[in-house]
Amino acid sequence: MSERKTGIWFIGAWGGVATTSVVGLVALQKEIAPLTGLVSELPLFQNVPLAGWSEFVVGGHEVRQIGFLNAAQELVEKSNLFSADLLSAVAPVLEEFDANVKQGTLINVGSMIEKISCDDAKKQIGETPAVALKRIQSDIEQFRSNHQLDQVIVVNLASTEPAMDLSSVPETWSELDAILQSSDTSPIPASSLYAIAAFKAGCAFVNFTPSIASELPAVIELAETRKVAHCGRDGKTGETLLKSVLAPMFAARNLQVLSWVGHNIFGNMDGIVLNDPENKATKVHSKAHLLSDILGYDLQSLVSIEYIESLGDWKTAWDHIHFEGFLNTKMTLQLTWQGSDSILAAPLVLDLIRLSELQQRLGRSGIQEHLACFFKSPMGTTTPEFALQFELLKQWVEEVTQ
Ligand SMILES: NC(=O)c1ccc[n+]([C@@H]2O[C@H](COP(=O)([O-])OP(=O)(O)OC[C@H]3O[C@@H](n4cnc5c(N)ncnc54)[C@H](O)[C@@H]3O)[C@@H](O)[C@H]2O)c1
Structure with a gap:
């Protein structure tokens, strides 16, 4: 003891x-x-x-x-x-x-x-x-x-x-x-x-x-x-954790990520505060820079955070990842992450x-x-x-x- x-x-x-x-x-x-x-x-x-x-x-x-x-x-x-x-x-x-x-x-x-x-x-x-x-x-x-x-x-x-x-x-x-x-x-x-x-x-x-x-x-x-x-x-608890794991995979397989869109909805008090555009900007900035840092090039990315009261502490993040492979063929990975923030x-x-x-x-x-x-x-x-x-x-x- x-x-x-x-x-x-x-x-x-x-x-x-x-x-x-x-x-x-x-x-x-x-x-x-x-x-x-x-x-x-x-x-x-x-x-x-x-x-x-x-x-x-x-x-x-x-x-x-x-x-x-x-x-x-x-x-x-x-x-x-x-x-x-x-x-x-x-x-x-x-x-x-x-x-x-x-x-x-x-x-x-x-x-x-x-x-x-x-x-x-x-x-x-x-x-x-x-x-x-x-x-x-x-x-x-x-x-x-x-x-x-x-x-x-x-x-x-x-x-x-x-x-x-x-x-x-x-x-x-x-x-x-x-x-x-x-x-x-x-x-x-x-x-x-x-x-x-x-x-x-x-x-x-x-x-x-x-x-x-x-x-x-x-x-x-x-x-x-x-x-x-x-x-x-x-x-780094949810969507960004996934990005920092998945983006290196695309990089290591030489797959070109064309766009990465992430929509987040949740309803706790953090969500109320982040619903204010000024507070939200700090969070979105923190979430957004990671992809180009890992992939080494600029791509179209969008992070949205919306307050949906009925969800309480449960956050849903939908990610839509559009990428290009061999012979210019375009493909998509979509994922849904549902977790309690706290x-x-x-x-x-x-x-x-x-x-x-x-x-x-x-x-x-x-x-x-x-x-x-x-x-x-x-x-x-x-x-x-x-x-x-x-x-x-x-x-x-x-x-x-x-
Ligand atoms: N998964 C996650 O929940 C997660 C992940 C990463 C970062 N964060 C960050 O952690 C922080 C806490 O998240 P939360 O869900 O507990 O939010 P929350 O809104 O439930 O709690 C924040 C608390 O801080 C208090 N507060 C605000 N300003 C203060 C100040 N100046 N001095 C003292 N207290 C103050 C509020 O009254 C509130 O009780 C947020 O900034 C959030 O963005 C949370």
Whole structure:
């Protein structure tokens, strides 16, 4: 039994993915959940000294008032994600974790996220970036000291932010810091403020969303000087995972992909936020660049994301792939992917937490390129093919078990 204690700090704590991750974590702690879907439970990791499930405690930031238990109940009622029996077994721990959730910031999150947030969160509108940073950092540090944690891993699971013009953001930490300390308004979005606060508190950071977060030169520099590990961006759970597996097949067989059309429909809260054209643009960009990166040429591709309320957390993606083979003959592959967004994402979130915790514990800071296979737009690597990304993870396993 491990004596370490590790904190998980979710930004967007009461959202679908974070809540499912917490339900799953507590079920694993109680040994009432199977290990299916967890990459870190593959035989590959048998000799890797990853944290045990029992050592984790959860807290986080939110901008809505709902609570883990209510959020989980909603996932059961609307989307039938897990059984009511499982939920009642984990309920007391979910309620304990609720006490660790604090008010987040709405700085530069866009009007759609402001609209879904609660009155208490809206009261913070207008706070300066310096005040927000201090508050966020102190919430994380308080959580660490209250629970006597060895480490805290901060995971961004907040709603996707609209893209901001970041062209005038300075590239060095000292210049950005000076602006953040002296200005009334912030030149960077909330996701980046959360990453900065995490780094200042000495925490590893995982960005599971398409928002920019730690992927700014000045923030990358801060992570290096604070010697913390970070990774992102945008968890690769469904349609893009398939693209990163299938596109290399077309490339390896010298088949010319002419067009790739993907229509996505789903009805959870992420879908409501992504229904806003500005927030949707960030997600579509994250999904769209992969094909030309893998195939090496431009092709007509279309990604649509539509909110269909009745589907709840269940996403359907239809892909229509038109390609040309020998003697100019045109052919088609069509596929349908139906999956629960949160059930696909939650185990990967738990894997990323364990892998980041070990990286940090081993004193290996900076961007974690070896986690590329978990992300749609992986930081620190230009390798878009899933199989090659998974090789990076295998190499890391070899390094840390030598
Ligand atoms: N399969 C997947 O579900 C998947 C895959 C890849 C990426 N993602 C990304 O993960 C994120 C979470 O997805 P979800 O389905 O849980 O969404 P969700 O809408 O259910 O949850 C997001 C939560 O973030 C909270 N939030 C928004 N802005 C915040 C802020 N500034 N500070 C603190 N909390 C804030 C919201 O109140 C909400 O509870 C989204 O950005 C999504 O695009 C999800």
